[in-house]
Amino acid sequence: MNPSQEIVEKWIGRMAEAHAEPSAALRAPDPDPFRNPVGPTIRTSLAQLWEQLQGDMDSNAIDSALDAVIRIRAVQDIAPSEAVGFVIQLRSILHQQPVGFDLVLLENRIDQLTLAAFDKYMKCREQILAARLHEKERLTRAHRVAGKVGA
Numbered sequence: 001m002n003p004s005q006e007i008v009e010k011w012i013g014r015m016a017e018a019h020a021e022p023s024a025a026l027r028a029p030d031p032d033p034f035r036n037p038v039g040p041t042i043r044t045s046l047a048q049l050w051e052q053l054q055g056d057m058d059s060n061a062i063d064s065a066l067d068a069v070i071r072i073r074a075v076q077d078i079a080p081s082e083a084v085g086f087v088i089q090l091r092s093i094l095h096q097q098p099v100g101f102d103l104v105l106l107e108n109r110i111d112q113l114t115l116a117a118f119d120k121y122m123k124c125r126e127q128i129l130a131a132r133l134h135e136k137e138r139l140t141r142a143h144r145v146a147g148k149v150g151a
Contacts, residue, residue: 003097003098003100004050004051004054006097007050007090007093007094007097008043008046008047008050010093010096011046011050011086011089011090011093012042012043012046014086014089014093015042015046015086015089018082018085018086038072041068041069041072042068042069042072044065044068045065045066045068045069046065046069048061048064048065049062049065049066049069049087049113050090052065053090053106053109053110053113054101054106057109057112062113062116063116063120066113066116066117066120067120069086069117070083070084070117070120070121070124071124073086073121074121074124074125074128075128080118080121080122080125083117083121084114084117084118084121087110087113087114087117088110088114090110091107091110094106094107
């Protein structure tokens with residue numbers, strides 16, 4: 001396993017340790033995205049994020065990878081700080097690695113990624129709340145119609 005793969009595996013492990021329930025999906029050996037959509041999605045997305053942190057920080061690639069992880073985190077019953085905290089956890093992983101990375105550059109990029117993750121998390125939560133509100137309004141209208149029809 002090369003150093004980059006080792007970092008991604010540790011990063012996945014940290015995410016899994018944070019939550020007992022989703023950790024089974026993250027560590028499950030089944031790579032089938034239909035039987036276990038969370039594990040492969042997180043694994044692929046974190047690998048892509050790590051690649052971008054080391055590379056040219058392509059905003060489209062980051063947005064796509066971050067979107068996949070944050071959408072999963074936004075529907076979990078966790079605090080916002082926990083939902084985006086996986087990005088910050090990468091710092092401690094990097095500090096445990098042998099020198100070979102520009103830590104100052106990577107920490108600045110991790111800060112940027114953390115802010116982007118928070119923005120994306122808030123947008124996802126807004127979408128969830130809007131969908132819930134729309135559903136409540138739809139049900140209220142349906143009940144009113146049913147009440148008038150049955151009267």
